Amino acid sequence: MSETATEREIMEYDVIIVGAGPAGLACAIRLKQLKPDLMVAVIEKSAEIGAHILSGAVIEPAALDELLPAWRESPPPICIPVERDEIALLTATSKRKLPTPPQQKNHGNFIVSLGALCAWMAPQAEALGVDIFPGYAAAGVHYLQNGAVGGVIIGDMGVDRQGNPKDTYMQGIEIHAPLTVMAEGCRGHLSKQLITKFKLDADSDPQAYGIGIKELWQVAPGKCKPGLVQHSIGWPLDTKTYGGSFIYHMDKDRVAVGFVCALDYSDPEFSPFEAFQQFKHHPSVKPLFEGGEILSGGARTIIEGGAQSLPKVEMPGALLIGDAAGLLNLPKIKGTHQAIRSGMLAASHIAEGSTAEGFDETLRASPIMKELHKVRNIRPGFNKGLWRGLITAAIETVTVGKLPRTLHNHADYSSLTKLQDMEPVDRPWVKRSLAPRDRLASVYFAATDHDEDQLVHLQILEPDVCITRCGEEYGHPCTRFCPANVYEMVTDQMTEEGGSTANQHLQINAANCVHCKTCDIKDPYQIINWVTPEGGSGPNYQNL
Amino acid sequence: MKILVGIKRVVDYNVRIRVRSDGSGIDTDGVKMSINPFDEIALEEALRIREAGLAEEVIVVSLGGNECQQQLRTGLAMGADRAIQIDTDADLQPLTIARAFFKIVEKEQPGLVLMGKQAIDGDNSQTGQMLAALWDRPQATFASGLSLSGNTATVVREVDAGLETIEVDLPAVVSVDLRLNEPRFVKLPDIMKAKRKPLDVISMDDLGVTAENDLKVSHYAPPPKREKGIMVEDAAQLVAELRNRGLV
Known part of the structure; x- marks a missing residue:
């Protein structure tokens, strides 16, 4: 104020x-x-x-x-009764159908644009x-x-x-x-x-969050099966990271596709945006989108605690x-x-x-x-990885949460592993061909708009930390976790007498912001404070 | 003096335009709509003239179905005194709009009619000029400066050669350009006041105007997609690639 x-x-x-x-x-x-x-x-x-x-x-x-x-x-204008549920476990090249857990049976529910x-x-x-x-x-x-x-x-x-x-x-x-x-x-x-x-x-426990990235596609005629609800777990996430995908088939050849990933992931090099795009290129998914076009897209954090x-x-x-x-x-x-x-x-x-x-x-x-109490142990069960998480989920589901135990959540910002302690991560990412090319191309589909000449609404409380500690310890994860490419490290070349020096500074492309709040949550030092920009600024989502 | 301001409901300038797959028009399903930005500038200018004591009343006028009341209400919240909706669900072309506006002009007898130099949907830039012709009054288009004194308006126009300053006798039609002013933000309490301001609905039929579309649009198509570029190693390869394509 x-x-x-x-x-x-x-x-x-x-x-x-x-x-x-x-x-x-x-x-x-x-x-x-x-x-x-x-x-x-x-x-x-x-x-x-x-x-x-x-x-x-x-x-x-x-x-x-x-x-x-x-x-x-x-x-409401988009309201399609769910016809069928599918849930699958993906590996890099295969898809295995799983039995639909009772919580995810969607009979009687509707696919909408919220x-x-x-x-x-x-x-x-x-x-x-x-x-x-x-x-x-x-x-x-x-x-x-x-x-x-x-x-x-x-x-x-x-x-x-x-x-x-x-x-x-x-x-x-x-x-x-x-x-x-x-x-x-x-x-x-x-x-x-x-x-x-x-x-x-x-x-209460620290709050737990996820980031969801979503696109609405117009797919080639004949590919959309209105009312089909598809979810997946597994690839492209490793078994330590909690998350999954959704594909909802709507009307008029429109398909909503998205990817959600918990923000307590540990790898500072991880990019949720890239994971989503990789998911779209899975051999079982890609054909749905080939020949289609994106109508709109964006991202928002999800409260998971x-x-x-x-x-x-x-x-x-x-x-x-x-x-x-x-x-x-x-x-x-x-x-x-x-x-x-x-x-x-x-x-x-x-x-x-x-x-x-x-x-x-x-x-x-x-x-x-009561509804939340029943399922309270499922999310923290995944803190120990996908397999143990699935077992916990099965136990908690069968016992309707009546076991006298409550597992705990931890703060997402504290979960990153320092670069020096990281084991090398093998990411067999494929070369992508589906739109969008990159995060900037993606922001275009969010139709986000901020008057450039206004106060930067992403406040960095201690800018020095970005350059010194963060670069060394985590390699600037903000440049990867932000789905809208708001954060960029820029090198300034300064030529002085006796040679040139390169200084890095953090450039904040605030006008790209889609108001998802990931930075406010995931920044490991908790020095990014998201405040509201001028009223009326931000994304102009259509039917998301 | 009364000032009449024409405002059009258009797809917002931030929205990515999509052509309907059957080529029948633009997809407006779930799309954000706003006042045509040039019309908003026209309204801002009208309000400033009134605030300077040179006009008593600012009236906003729009043609369309009930949905355009949203833009009229925004105009009232910005500060217009009253609004007129010419109710029609017809497909509208500039001449029809000019004819309908002319009926309102005859009724209201404004000293000045302001509107955007064009709407960002059709980009026609015709309505103002046609209205001036029907009304048989002077017109000044693409105004980037406007001052009133007695019965004349001095208008600065942006033209290819630079700035042109002309004088027109009032009443006149002035269409406004981007750099005339920067429209104000709407104050929240003014939105509440706008709800109580008069908004008259007159059907276009009652004005005796029918939509006669002399122009037939056969179909809409998006511009062809740009082909993907290639990266070249050096100048020699660049020249070779250009030669291959017969471009040099």
Whole structure:
């Protein structure tokens, strides 16, 4: 938050919701269903609702049935019933079908674009009287004198790269509300601040994350089998790294393909983007995409920590819901139903008591938490590698999580092995022929846009560490883990008397950023701080 | 004086345009739509003229279905006083748009009509000129500077040879270029105020205008894909490759 010389303009609401994803919109809709007179606003940093949303996505419809009982009569624009599930174990050259684990049986579920789903939910919220403001980023928290959360501060617009006001400068306003609902999604930057300030994670494990990279393809006619859901584990990841792929066959020859990989991987040379592209070139996968073209693409981190990493979800004046809290069910690879249900639960909690107090207890006693508790040991089971992970997963599934044990999560940033301790890694990567050529070509499909003349929204807290320690210890992993090529080490040649010296510096191509938050999570020194850029900046995802 | 500003709903400039596979047009499914950027500049200029005390009212006008109300509301949030939607689902070409605008001009009697020099979808650059002809009033196109004094507008135009300054008598049609100004950001409370500003819907039929498309588009096609380049070792190989292809 910057110091301001003049008083900011203030708008007042009963409830302010940060983030127009499935959790935030569900909360807004349910609030107005329960208490039509309540003044509810939703602010969203993307220029249009859904433009920063990226998800698989196969969703369980029960939560939507509860929220909008008539939804099936006018479903979202992309909504294809799942016809068949497939799961396979890949090696570099082969594919072996596996039995579908019960959590991943998708009968009755739907393949959607979560972005399109949110864009479809938003007008329904507006019809109930919710004020939705896309293009406005919550840049700071407004605290009351007693320390409680009292709303949010919208970021200033029209500030140049040095922080000076431009001709178009517009001061952001404050939105005050007795209750603020944080629905920013995975690793929200204000949620992160609040979790630290109120020590909400004092009694929970460190959070665990993954990165998901996704592309939407128009495949050659005849190749798409609408309703087919395909997942894989194994290649191109080694057995120490947790992750897998998804291919969802939609309508109109459109296929969503993506790759998710846990951010606790240990190899600093590893590039999740390259792993995804290699997956697309697997002999069993590549033919699907040959002759097709990419429609859009992008990346987003996923919250994987589950029950043991769930922070306290209430603080004075504010609540955490959805992935901002961390409610995704990883073995199901689904978070949307949890997000919607937590939004609704928060709404009824607010409608009943007009206070944040007690929400943590309510959430922990709810079916949302029961679902997470059942599968709590599956993700950490994979800390010991793929094979032991699969065994743990089988045991935990058979016993429905009733074994009296809880495995623990560790912090992703601490999992990298130093270069000097690395065993040489053999990567039999193939030469790629499918688009995109590289990360820059990929960013083009995210249609990401940031005014170049604005403050860099990726703050490096200790720039010296990048050059000195990080280069030596990890070889600048930021230049590889970022799926959008934001981080680049650049050598400056300086010619002086008596010879030339080469100095390296970190160049931050902030305009490429797709707001996935990987850097904020994975940077081993925790010196990258992702803050929100000017409202309306960022990717313009279409149907992701 | 009233200022009438034409704004068009177009595919956002950041969006990657895709031609539909059957060649019937551009794919707009799930695509972000915005005010044509040149029209946004026209509106900004109108607002500045009003703020300078040289106009009393700024009216934004758009043609299309209900979806274009979104852009009209944005125009109202930027500061326009009221909006008019000419309701039609017809396929629109510049002459039809100019005819419909002319009906509104006759009704509202503006002292100045501002619009973008072209829309970034069709790139026609015709509507303003056609409107001026129908109205039988002066036109000044591609304005990168505009000042009003009494009954004249002084317009700086970007032309091939440099800058050209012309004077036109008002009322007139002025179409604006990129460098005229930088549009403002919309203030959040103004979005709320915009919801309460008047937005009149008039059907194009009621204006007595029908879409007569003299121009038929046979089909759309994307530009041919660029062939992959090759890396050459040295100048000799470069020359040899160029010779092989018959380029030198």
